[in-house]
Amino acid sequence: MYRLSIFLLLFGIWIIFSGLFDAFHTTLGLISAAFVTLISSEFFFADRSAGVGARIQQIIRLPIYLLWMLYQILLSNIHILKLALSPGDLEEVEPSLIRVKTNLKTDFGKWMLANSITLTPGTITIDIEGDELLIHSISKATSAGVEDDSMERKIAAIFERENS
Amino acid sequence: MIVDTICIVLVSLGLLFFVGGAVGVIRFPDFYTRMHAAGKGDTMSVFLVLVGLAVYQLGDFSLGNALVAGKILFITVFIMWASPTSTHALIRAGLEEGQKVWTRDDKKEESEK
Amino acid sequence: MSAVSDFPDWGDPNSPANSYRLSQHYVTETIHETSVPNMVTAVLADYRGYDTMFETVVIFTAGIAIIGILRRFGNDDKDAAKPTLYTKKPDLIIDTTCRLMIPIIQLFALYVIAHGHHSPGGGFQGGVIFGASFILLAVSRDLQAAQKWVPEKRILNLAGIGVLIYAGFGLGSLLLGQNFLDYAILHKIMPATPIEARSHSMLGVEIGVAFTVTAIMFSIYSNLASNGSMKEGL
């Protein structure tokens, strides 16, 4: 079941790549997608305890979060622009390292959280050990923002709904 | 005509953010803060420029152009997906290598010398 | 510098290189003779098939040479700088990203190989990208994981098979009574017209090249990264 859905996904990507729909190239696409599925399908969806249906539900819930993330990326770029173009000797820059605990269980949720922290204004995830994140923050205002756990709850609502 | 305007606006905004990233890479005081400029200044600007180009490509609508626009969007997704990871990898390498975190005090010491 | 002004303009159709009879033949007749829109591929894999075949052999030989120089068997390197090297658990973020990326990279590599006729690409480029996907696994986890996925013996077999595929197409046309690497005759054993046979054989040849390049890329990387011990490395 997982293999079939991976095959369909890869074939969809092939169609975007290819742009030619004659029989010869479509056959090549089918062969290629099947070949990649054969040799490396275990790389997608490492944790297969949940069914395909649950996975699809998770994917459906994802876009809203991604849109919110896009807005955050815009904010972080404006933040960088403002800092970079501020005159004088960069009054606002006050770097510090912070350790934060997270309640997320799954690896994928942690990955999502770490990348989201990297993309939101003023913070970068340096390291992740167990459930502890080491974060570098660029100014005092953003250090305060790290303690806020709204992002974590958003991710938990997507990937770990049954736990909460 | 509308398509052209949208494209010009998006690409120009993207270039503006590129300026932010480039200036940040030069001006910021230590490795970690420069990493902030390098890692974040790029994502949104790449997104804006490439989406602008994809919109322009869609302006002259046909199946082939739509697929090319899809490919451009795929590059965007790829970069926004890979960028946080490479940022993380590089900054972690910097930490392992023993880069110092810059503070206000360093600045004062420098000026006293 | 004074001679630069006498050079033909960039892309000038009347420049000596372009007005030579052979070039004009390539430009005008490629599509009729081979039904391949991308002229470069046609010249590379068909008109100059010998060149490309021996380029593949050169890559193969280079890989073998590097293995011969670097590879160390046995446990005689026990005391070689072990204490400073230490293997770590794979980093969660890098590991997850690469895990999701590897199948897509492989698909892209196959796309580049398969569309060498229509857009730039072909065996060499696609092979490099495919090899990069193995290298990405070795970088994101460690060399052991990649070795488990594609063992050393299998990768060398693949390199050999790549050259054999190329030579096999040549021999096939030789057996059917034509010159070496003259693919048109292969239409007798392929369900295609002679012209299509040329284009399809070019694809087969590209696949052979891709096998060799993939295998040699990864084997060079793993030998260089692990000092030839194939145990630990980048």
Added chain:
Amino acid sequence: MDSFFIFAGIAIFALMLPILYRIMVGPTAIDRIVAVNVIGTKTTVLLVIIGMVFQRVEMFVDFALTYALLNFIGSLAAARFFDRVNPNKEFTESEIKEQEL
């Protein structure tokens, strides 16, 4: 529209020059690697824009994707290199224990 694309390409190219400063001066090696990574991202965008100027986007998009890919792999490999090859690195106690096991 063509002139706008040419302008955008030149602007991106001009923005690479200040980053070259970081490559030449940059106090440590890893600063330089970061700068190379930034230039690589810009090059990806520049390739798509060049495709727009030459009216051959469908071709240049492939180049851009490949370049982005190799840039990513390159920076990961460089980071991994620094991760491991550092004779002065001091291990924490837990890490030493892990190694002894």
